[in-house]
Amino acid sequence: MEIIKAQHVNFYYGSFHALKDISMEIEEKSVVAFIGPSGCGKSTFLRLFNRMNDLIPKTRLEGQILINGQDIYGKNIQVDQLRKEVGMVFQRPNPFPKSIYENVAYGLKVNGIKNQDVIEERVVESLKGAALWDEVKDKLKKSAYALSGGQQQRLCIARAMAVSPQILLMDEPASALDPISTAKIEELIRELKKQVTIVIVTHNMQQASRVSDKTAFFYMGEMVEYGRTKDIFTNPEKEATQNYITGRFG
Amino acid sequence: MVKFIETELEQLNKEIDEMWVLVYSQLENTREAVLTSNKGLAQQVIVREKRVNAFELKIDSDVEDLIALYSPVAIDLRFVLAMFKINTDLERLGDFAEGIARYVVNKEDSIPLDADLLKELQLERMFDEVLAMLSTAREALRQENIDLTAQVFEKDNILDELNHNSTSILTEYAKNNTEQISQCFSLSSIFRKLERAGDHITNIAEETVFYFNAKILKHNHKALMDDMIS
Numbered sequence: 001m002e003i004i005k006a007q008h009v010n011f012y013y014g015s016f017h018a019l020k021d022i023s024m025e026i027e028e029k030s031v032v033a034f035i036g037p038s039g040c041g042k043s044t045f046l047r048l049f050n051r052m053n054d055l056i057p058k059t060r061l062e063g064q065i066l067i068n069g070q071d072i073y074g075k076n077i078q079v080d081q082l083r084k085e086v087g088m089v090f091q092r093p094n095p096f097p098k099s100i101y102e103n104v105a106y107g108l109k110v111n112g113i114k115n116q117d118v119i120e121e122r123v124v125e126s127l128k129g130a131a132l133w134d135e136v137k138d139k140l141k142k143s144a145y146a147l148s149g150g151q152q153q154r155l156c157i158a159r160a161m162a163v164s165p166q167i168l169l170m171d172e173p174a175s176a177l178d179p180i181s182t183a184k185i186e187e188l189i190r191e192l193k194k195q196v197t198i199v200i201v202t203h204n205m206q207q208a209s210r211v212s213d214k215t216a217f218f219y220m221g222e223m224v225e226y227g228r229t230k231d232i233f234t235n236p237e238k239e240a241t242q243n244y245i246t247g248r249f250g
Numbered sequence: 251m252v253k254f255i256e257t258e259l260e261q262l263n264k265e266i267d268e269m270w271v272l273v274y275s276q277l278e279n280t281r282e283a284v285l286t287s288n289k290g291l292a293q294q295v296i297v298r299e300k301r302v303n304a305f306e307l308k309i310d311s312d313v314e315d316l317i318a319l320y321s322p323v324a325i326d327l328r329f330v331l332a333m334f335k336i337n338t339d340l341e342r343l344g345d346f347a348e349g350i351a352r353y354v355v356n357k358e359d360s361i362p363l364d365a366d367l368l369k370e371l372q373l374e375r376m377f378d379e380v381l382a383m384l385s386t387a388r389e390a391l392r393q394e395n396i397d398l399t400a401q402v403f404e405k406d407n408i409l410d411e412l413n414h415n416s417t418s419i420l421t422e423y424a425k426n427n428t429e430q431i432s433q434c435f436s437l438s439s440i441f442r443k444l445e446r447a448g449d450h451i452t453n454i455a456e457e458t459v460f461y462f463n464a465k466i467l468k469h470n471h472k473a474l475m476d477d478m479i480s
Contacts (some may be wrong), residue, residue, distance in 0.1 A: 206321060233323045242324045247253055 003028040003166060003197050009063035011044055013056070018044050020221045021063075026214075031189060031198045032227065033208035036218035038247065042201050045218070046169050049199065050086035051079050062138025067167070072164060084111060087160030087196075091172040093152030095144035095159075099137050100127075103144045103155055108162040122162055129195075130158035131188050159187060161196070166219040168192065174207065186211050205245055209233045217241045255320045259329060262312055266333050266340075269305045270388050273340045276302065276347035277384065277396045277447070281377035284440065287363065292354035297349055302344035309337045325461075332461035336391075339450040339457075343384070346443040346450075353436045361433060370419055371437065376412050376444050379405055383451045391458045402455035409448035416441040 002025040002227075011019035011070055021039045026032050034042035047053050048065055051072065063073050072082055084107075095103050104123045127133040132154045136147070144155055153173060160168060170189075174182040189198055189211045202208050208215055209229055214228040217240070225232065225241045236242045243249045276295055283292035313334045316322065322330050328350045350361065368374070391396035424434040 203324065209323070234327060236324055244328050245323050247255065 001028050002026060003068060004199070005064075005066040005069075006045075006048075007064045007066070009045070009048065009061070009065060011041075011048065011053070011062075012056045014062040018221050019048075022223045023063075024216060024223060024226055026197060026199065029034055029193055029195070030213040031193050031200065031211055033212035033215045034199065034201045034218060035203070035208050035215060036224075037244070038203075040218040041221045042216075042218045043171055045223075046171060046199055046201050049167065049169055050083050050088055052088065054079065084163050085165050086167045086169060087163070087165035088169040088171070089153070089156050089160055089173045092176050093149055093156050094150050095147075097156050098144060098238040099141050100144050100147070100155060101140040104158050104162050107159060111163055120167070126162040127155075129161055129192070130154045131184060132158055148181070150177050152185060153177060153181070153185060154188065155184075157192070161192065165196060167197045167199065170198060172201055172203060173237065177205065179230070182207070205233075217244060219244070255316075255326060256421040258320060258328060259322075262309070262316060262330065264298060264330050264331050265305075265312065266336060267392075269302070269309060269337065269340050270384075272298075272302060272305060273343045273347070274381065274384055275380055276344055277377075279345040280350045280354075281374075281381065283351055284377070285368075285374055287354065287357065287359075289355050289357075292351040295351035296355065297346040301343055302341060306337055306341040306344075309333070313337070316415050328461045333474060335457045336454050339453045342450050343447050346447045349443055352441050353440060357433075357436065361430065363433065363437075364427075365366070365422075367419075367423055367437075371416050371441070372412055373437070373440070376409065376416075376441060379408050379412070380444050380447050380451070383409075383448060384454075387451050387454045387458065390455060391461075396459060396462055398473065399455040399459050406448045406452045412439075412446050413441045413445035429457060 004024075004026040006022055006024050009019055009022045010017065024047060034046060036042045046054065048061065049067070049072075053059050053061075061073060065073060067082075067086065070077070075126045077131075096106060098106065101123055102127050105119050108119050108122055113122075121196040124133065127136060132151060135151060139146070144152060146242070147155060153176075157173075158169075174185045177185065186207060189200070192198060200208075200212065212229045215226065215229045217232065217236075217238075219240055225236060225238045231237075232241060233245060236245065240249075276298060279291050279295050282288060285297065313330055316330055320326075383402050386398050386405070387402050389395070390402065420434045420438050424431050427434075
């Protein structure tokens with residue numbers, strides 16, 4: 001069953017037409033990768049799913065984005081509630097200048113959970129879920145900045161997962177990480193898929209092919225092709241997709 | 251700008267083509283050696299089989315490097331996989347040529363092959379069909395022409411029929427010419443090897459179509475033929 005449904009989405013930065021008539025559905029508890037050259041609109045499209053583009057002036061959306069059948073740009077939508085359901089992890093790890101524990105507990109506290117036992121349980125659960133617990137269990141009170149880049153990124157994933165989102169958006173989550181840390185993030189994505197739907201933007205073709213169930217190829221604001229990752233990387237239907245993934249683009 | 255991977259793929263293509271030419275020449279010489287009982291030529295085929303084996307190992311190694319270093323995807327991946335399998339099939343064809351050449355080398359000179367029997371068996375035609383199949387399969391790949399692969403599949407049926415007929419002809423002949431039983435066994439083995447060679451050339455054509463169309467054709471020639479006709 002689909003959890004995200006985009007219908008005839010057009011998006012503009014001022015007069016620039018950044019996304020052109022995009023319609024797609026994303027299945028619940030699947031991993032979907034968005035690929036395409038820089039400036040093709042894949043990150044813009046991703047950021048529509050939790051209304052991150054609302055923060056950018058002079059932007060305009062046409063069409064609809066439904067999550068669980070509800071128009072997230074509808075009048076009765078509370079954006080903070082939406083972002084609890086649709087978490088996000090960015091390219092560069094962005095932990096808060098707080099302790100490891102407080103980073104994960106923060107979202108819970110903001111969401112009104114006061115019971116310390118419940119918070120602690122969720123913090124431990126989230127750190128374990130993000131495959132970070134064994135590495136930080138003895139230094140929970142230390143600053144998150146003391147962690148390595150890969151650990152910080154997993155901490156950000158733990159922070160996002162602590163509030164039990166239904167969807168996790170990842171914008172190039174491993175592009176600033178070394179191969180070992182990247183592998184850990186990819187393993188984590190496979191594990192997290194059991195609990196959440198993941199949409200990931202990546203420039204790394206092999207990463208897209210390793211972690212995702214479906215892949216969408218974007219070019220100049222259009223979604224050129226969307227299909228099973230296995231098909232996209234073995235037998236794409238569109239020549240543009242083939243040229244891009246084989247490195248012959250342009 | 252030519253991408254690194256394109257240079258590597260082109261190199262692999264060239265190597266496969268050279269392997270193809272080598273194996274074709276092995277089969278052609280085997281044909282000549284059998285039909286003219288030329289032991290010297292047969293011996294030459296046996297010696298050159300080592301080159302075929304060495305070439306196969308070289309191509310295998312290059313394919314391994316290409317996958318490890320360049321991570322080909324989509325049409326590139328299909329090409330590399332197809333070449334990898336075609337390489338194995340060509341090497342098997344080389345084995346058949348060598349195996350048949352060994353019959354010629356080991357044949358007793360005192361018992362000449364019965365020319366009428368060979369004519370009835372259509373041994374020469376059997377060889378010619380195999381060579382034509384191999385040649386057509388090569389052209390299909392070089393020209394990226396799917397119609398030519400269909401011709402390969404058709405020819406395989408001819409080989410099956412000639413091989414099938416040979417069994418009854420040889421059985422009948424052996425009954426009436428008991429001193430020739432050993433020759434009959436050898437001829438039967440040659441037919442079987444040539445029929446198997448046809449199967450491997452069919453595999454090559456299938457891999458070629460896989461590269462063109464990404465259709466897995468195994469055991470499904472009829473579907474392809476129907477597709478092409480429609």
